[in-house]
Amino acid sequence: MKRFLFALVASVVLPLAAIAADTIKIGGLFSITGPASFIGEPERNSMEMAIEEINQAGGIHGKKLVSVIYDTGGDARKTVNFFRRLTKNDGVNIIVGPSLSGSTLAIKDMIEKEPDVTVLSCAASDKIVNPIVKNLFKTAQSDDIAVERIFGYLQKLDVKRIAILTATNGFGQSGDEQLTRLAADYGLQIVINEKFGPADTDMTGQLTKIRRAEPEFLIVWSINPGPAIIAKNMKQLGIDIPTINSHGVASRRFIELAGADAEGIILPSGRITIVDQIPDNHPQKEILVRYDQAYRAKFNAEPSHFGAHAYDAVYLIKAALEQNSNIAELATTLESLPPQTLVDGVFTYSATDHSGLSADAFSLLRVKNGQWEIIED
Numbered sequence: 001m002k003r004f005l006f007a008l009v010a011s012v013v014l015p016l017a018a019i020a021a022d023t024i025k026i027g028g029l030f031s032i033t034g035p036a037s038f039i040g041e042p043e044r045n046s047m048e049m050a051i052e053e054i055n056q057a058g059g060i061h062g063k064k065l066v067s068v069i070y071d072t073g074g075d076a077r078k079t080v081n082f083f084r085r086l087t088k089n090d091g092v093n094i095i096v097g098p099s100l101s102g103s104t105l106a107i108k109d110m111i112e113k114e115p116d117v118t119v120l121s122c123a124a125s126d127k128i129v130n131p132i133v134k135n136l137f138k139t140a141q142s143d144d145i146a147v148e149r150i151f152g153y154l155q156k157l158d159v160k161r162i163a164i165l166t167a168t169n170g171f172g173q174s175g176d177e178q179l180t181r182l183a184a185d186y187g188l189q190i191v192i193n194e195k196f197g198p199a200d201t202d203m204t205g206q207l208t209k210i211r212r213a214e215p216e217f218l219i220v221w222s223i224n225p226g227p228a229i230i231a232k233n234m235k236q237l238g239i240d241i242p243t244i245n246s247h248g249v250a251s252r253r254f255i256e257l258a259g260a261d262a263e264g265i266i267l268p269s270g271r272i273t274i275v276d277q278i279p280d281n282h283p284q285k286e287i288l289v290r291y292d293q294a295y296r297a298k299f300n301a302e303p304s305h306f307g308a309h310a311y312d313a314v315y316l317i318k319a320a321l322e323q324n325s326n327i328a329e330l331a332t333t334l335e336s337l338p339p340q341t342l343v344d345g346v347f348t349y350s351a352t353d354h355s356g357l358s359a360d361a362f363s364l365l366r367v368k369n370g371q372w373e374i375i376e377d
């Protein structure tokens with residue numbers, strides 16, 4: 001009887017072990033529902049699409065990728081709990097996400113204490129990778145390089161006086177720091193610096209103060225819906241100060257929320273939002289077209305700047321594991337990868353750079369007739 005029971009257990013355990021040995025688990029932490037669903041849903045979709053593409057092509061060294069994805073709802077506390085679940089209960093050693101800067105910063109110390117777990121965040125704050133944690137990277141273009149691209153544009157226009165209006169969440173605070181840190185380098189004076197809560201529904205008070213300060217340009221730093229509300233409030237108040245938003249609203253969703261009041265607003269964005277305007281000889285053109293067509297075919301929706309962050313993360317993981325299949329050494333392998341041309345730009349990680357992108361990863365766009373128009377590539 002004992003021999004029979006042992007054989008029975010072995011017949012169950014061994015196939016399960018064989019299955020586990022032939023797969024690579026990748027966790028996902030995305031804001032699929034809630035106010036930031038316009039970010040997290042395309043990230044979830046893009047991660048699953050990338051995994052499907054890789055598996056259909058034979059996987060990584062014959063191993064198939066499997067995903068374990070949790071919806072954080074954009075909540076930092078949920079992110080903490082799901083990170084623990086992925087690493088303690090699900091046996092995951094590779095994680096893509098979180099979607100938001102605040103959520104990523106909420107688990108940064110936890111990531112550092114799990115050296116066998118490598119995380120590729122989809123959020124933008126420079127604080128995610130500065131100071132560097134060995135096993136934490138990011139794929140979203142950083143707020144510091146977004147500011148550099150914006151300020152370089154204003155410098156060419158000989159702009160001197162600017163106003164900034166930033167959200168009080170992690171993304172907004174990080175943007176505020178970079179804006180104030182870099183302004184003088186570009187000969188810019190911040191004549192007024194106003195804040196708003198991410199859940200605020202009216203910013204007319206801040207905008208009235210900004211109008212009195214007489215800036216040449218207004219820079220707004222937040223994700224939706226705040227920037228769309230600000231665009232509407234400006235129209236209601238008759239304020240015609242030229243406005244630049246952050247890359248945090250670089251998706252069709254901003255135009256949908258702001259409607260006609262988005263007209264003329266400028267922002268930096270990854271090139272996926274204007275793939276049809278990218279010249280054929282551009283080094284990213286091939287992968288941009290491939291991602292754009294695949295996403296539209298699979299989800300019957302327009303791809304976004306945000307979904308690309310997760311798509312690129314999976315392909316960076318693939319490139320690293322093809323170079324060195326030891327998952328415990330994934331972070332070190334990512335640091336040594338040759339340049340990877342992907343949807344968000346050309347990634348070159350190193351031991352001192354876990355962001356991997358430069359200001360060249362952005363185009364500057366303007367809303368014209370309800371569509372994106374390149375004003376500077």
